[in-house]
Amino acid sequence: MPYKGEEVQVPNISLHKLVWDKLQEYGDDTAIIDASRDGKSITYKEMYDSSRKFTAYLQSQGITKGDFVAICASGSLEFVNLMIGILGAGAVVAPCNPAYRKNEIVQQFSITQPRIIFVEEKIIETMKSLQEDITSIEKIIVIGRSKEFMTVEQILSCANNESVREVHIDMENDIAIAPHSSGTTGLPKCIAMTHKCYVAAASMKYFVGRDPSHIGYLDRPMYHTGGFSVILANTIKGIKTVMERENDIERIFQNIEKYKVSFITCVPPTLIELVNTTSNTKYDLSSLKVVLSGGAAQAPEMIQRIKSKYKVAFMAAYSMTEVNMISMGVVTDENSARSAGKIIPGLEMKTTDVATEEECPIGTNGEIRVRSARVTKGYLKNQEANAAAFDADGWFRTGDLGHYDADGNVFVVDRLKEIIKYKAVQVSPVELESVIISHPKVADVGVIGIPDEKCGELPKAFVVPSDPSLTIDDVHKIVEENLVEYKHLRGGVEFVKTIPKSATGKIQRNVLKNMATKL
Structure with a gap:
């Protein structure tokens, strides 16, 4: 049976009318501060x-x-x-x-x-x-x-x-x-x-209410859904937002201190910087209460280090442009640290077998599919993409592999197109990355599959050391100690200066694949 989130009543009002009504209601209060x-x-x-x-x-x-x-x-x-x-x-x-x-x-x-x-x-x-x-x-x-x-x-x-x-x-x-x-x-x-997509999203219970002490921080570009959808949601909810054009760790700390920011939304590279930096000690960050991140699964060890270092609550989220938010939740224990939060109100989810398209039992990995008033009506002038995106019953195919448990916690394994196919089994780059990044001498990592005649693909890791004493053997060792044999790095380990990522923090695996072919 699909998991169905709590019902949400979506008002029959246009997005701009909803926003204008709220702007009049909140009046002379400060809405947005442009720190840039x-x-x-x-x-x-x-x-x-x-x-x-x-x-x-x-x-x-x-x-x-x-x-x-x-x-x-x-x-x-x-x-x-x-x-x-x-x-x-x-x-x-x-x-x-x-x-x-x-x-x-x-x-x-x-x-x-x-x-x-x-x-x-x-x-x-x-x-x-x-x-x-x-x-x-x-x-x-x-x-x-x-x-x-x-x-x-x-x-x-x-x-x-x-x-x-x-x-x-x-x-x-x-x-x-x-x-x-x-x-x-x-x-x-x-x-x-x-x-209706955005009005429905605005109608769900937000993780903070309208409270003057709640001040959000946004350094995502406004042309991206992580920018414009957040500013729309905050405006509708009456949450003051500090806007910053630079995605820079020092600017984050300066703005938290200056404007008493209480929650920040971070892309994965920023989380890594939060963990590794020592400059946080130069600033008064006592106003910060919540760190929220989505875009990629995070290692539980990293989440714990952020919670401990900054004395904050950590919220995991899973979203995509076509659906807005899919799941979100506060990390309270190791199980929730491995999840992407709970299925949010107003959304149905099921997983289907990749080969047969039969619905999977709860707790079994399959392609995540969703239905909601928040889901896109489709892709403009692209019937081929629309046919591939929706099944016959109107479920949107996310293209993500994962599962949910009986309580509605969502566990995203990886993008289906990014799964490494080693012999007859599937290997998740994200799982390998979460293990490798837990090594104290690793600053960042990206994993891909490289072609192999006998095995199909072999997992290969590109690693950014945070300590020059890190060795390739160290990387192999942490993987071999934590993961089953077929997930080992048979494609090798390569040290690099940076991992190529998009503006939203997603690893550009196509760039890594090109790097691998040039070796």
Whole structure:
């Protein structure tokens, strides 16, 4: 039987209407502090006024329901207000990584066909060059300064937030935000997330309530779901958020001390830095109460070291852009330390046999599949991907291997496409990494399978030493002492300076595979 989380009542309200109602409710309280701009802040009332000015301007330019408007920026107060303003016009937010090269942006825009693009000042020339390839672009507006194009400051100075026209939204079908997948299994796909997806996510019980002492910290890029979805959730819940553009351990500590941050959300590389750094002793971090991390399984030993070192609660989470949050929970013991938290309210989960697609018994590894109002309606202009993503009963295939127990704790083993196939058995890179990273002389690690004629694939570890006395034999030894024989590192161990990772902290195994083939 599938595991069904607690029922959640999803209100029949558009995402922007929900946000606007909350902004009016919270009024003059500080909503967001931009630590990258010397602590410039904005109140909920100011967000309400600014976002509605953007809506009014877009409507004056003929933007209507279903049009796409792109934001090519890393993150700023303007990004948040633009996002809400675009939604208010009934248009679709199309976030875009400003660091992308022209061909990468063309690939995204060829799907979304945005009519207006808001861009960071530093990428104006790239955006100008796009207009020959993407003929849908009618207007470029700059976040920053420009003599050639209109700026967001000019819009705010002349638009009237009282002239907003209400737009009827079909919660089930109208798209609110269209982020792109990371492209780990092919070209990035454009994910259609409806208003209901995000309203449903906002309707679940959050792990903190509205309390002035709760101050969140966000250094994830706003074009990524780990950025924009967190800021939306915090805004709806009335949680003050400190925004920072740099993902830097010193900046994290400085901002915790300066703004009395109480909880931080970390990508896996930041967790490693938290464990290994000694600079934490220079700062007053007593306000920090919670560290939350997702994106990859963490070794229980690492979690315990963070809890002990910073005197905090640790929360594990499992999410993906297509579903928002899947599971989350506080780590209290070794079992919960190995899990990705509990299945959250409003979501059903089952696991299926990879070969037969039959449902697996509770506690048995299989492909994790989910159903929820928070699940994407599909991928835009990609029927092949949609057919592969959903089964006949509407379950979304996550592509992750794992299981859940009778209490709803979720255990993610690995990505199905990343499992190493040694002879007739499967070996999880994540399991090997969690063992190797527990060695006190290891700073970071990435594991892949390398081709072998007789065995199919052999596990190989790329290791970043934290101590120059670490030897290859040390790495082999910790694996052999903790894991069954077929999981041993027959593909070898190689010491490297860094492990290649994406902006969201995921190991880029394709890069490691390329490194292995060049040896």
